[in-house]
Amino acid sequence: MSLNSIFQYFVPKDKKFFPLFEQAGANLIEMAKLLKESVNSTNLEIRKEISKKLEDLEHTGDNITHQIHLELGKNFITPFDREDIHALASSLDDVADFIHGASNRMELYKVEKPSQAMIEISDLILEATEHVATALYELKDLKNIRNITDSCVRINSVENKADYIFDKAVADLFEYEKDAITLIKYKEVLSAMEDATDKCEDVANVLESILVKNA
Numbered sequence: 001m002s003l004n005s006i007f008q009y010f011v012p013k014d015k016k017f018f019p020l021f022e023q024a025g026a027n028l029i030e031m032a033k034l035l036k037e038s039v040n041s042t043n044l045e046i047r048k049e050i051s052k053k054l055e056d057l058e059h060t061g062d063n064i065t066h067q068i069h070l071e072l073g074k075n076f077i078t079p080f081d082r083e084d085i086h087a088l089a090s091s092l093d094d095v096a097d098f099i100h101g102a103s104n105r106m107e108l109y110k111v112e113k114p115s116q117a118m119i120e121i122s123d124l125i126l127e128a129t130e131h132v133a134t135a136l137y138e139l140k141d142l143k144n145i146r147n148i149t150d151s152c153v154r155i156n157s158v159e160n161k162a163d164y165i166f167d168k169a170v171a172d173l174f175e176y177e178k179d180a181i182t183l184i185k186y187k188e189v190l191s192a193m194e195d196a197t198d199k200c201e202d203v204a205n206v207l208e209s210i211l212v213k214n215a
Contacts, residue, residue: 016071017079018140024064024092025133031057031099032126035193038103039114039122051107054100061096065089079140084210091202095132098196099125105192109185117169118186121162121193128158128200135207142214149211152204162197166190 031054038050068089072082079085106114135151138144169190177183 016075017068017085020064020068020071021088021092021136021139022133024061024068024089024096025129025136027057027061027064028092028095028099028129029126029133031061031096032122032129035099035103036122036126038106039118042113044107044110044112047103048107051103054103058096058100061093065093080142080210080214084206084213088203088206088210091199091206092132094199095129095196095203098192098199102189102192102196105185105189109188111185111189115169115186115190117165117190118193120165121190121197124158124162124165125193125196125200128155128162128197131155131158132200132203135204139207139210142211145211148207152208155200155204159197159201162194166194 034050034054034057038047038054041047041050068085072078072085105111131151131154135148135155138147138151142148170187173183173186177186
């Protein structure tokens with residue numbers, strides 16, 4: 001191993017991990033915007049095109065996660081605990097998976113007319129990913145604990161709203177929807193969307209753990 005390689009091994013990695021987390025946050029916002037666009041469209045062809053774009057962005061997220069794991073394997077010094085870096089990367093990847101999953105279910109099940117609940121939860125997913133991205137941007141300076149904490153509180157609030165909308169929508173489906181296949185389709189899509197907000201809350205939980213350890 002060369003001297004430069006040895007030196008590189010011990011250099012703090014804030015210029016490697018934080019940009020990757022910021023990229024992951026920006027990627028989630030783009031995915032959430034596309035999901036919202038898909039939900040607000042009744043054109044199945046347009047929705048199919050959006051689903052393909054979301055699949056590409058989901059692969060982008062996978063690549064970012066893979067790069068973070070590679071950096072963990074290559075570097076001795078990390079900006080915070082290795083297990084927290086791994087947990088944060090994994091939770092961000094989960095958000096991307098469920099956003100893509102919601103879009104994928106809409107296309108596969110040929111949901112012709114998205115429900116009002118789907119529209120509302122897609123708005124909340126976008127809001128949650130924006131707060132996630134804000135917190136990730138602030139993460140590089142742990143002095144701004146208030147900003148990160150505020151974002152985490154907002155994410156939790158968004159997740160609670162999504163839970164309420166989901167529960168009410170499913171209850172309405174069982175009460176008013178007479179077609180069993182339609183009921184299953186709508187419930188499956190709503191479930192994936194609500195899960196996306198749950199995963200955003202998981203991101204917030206990891207961030208709060210990081211703040212506690214670095215207080």
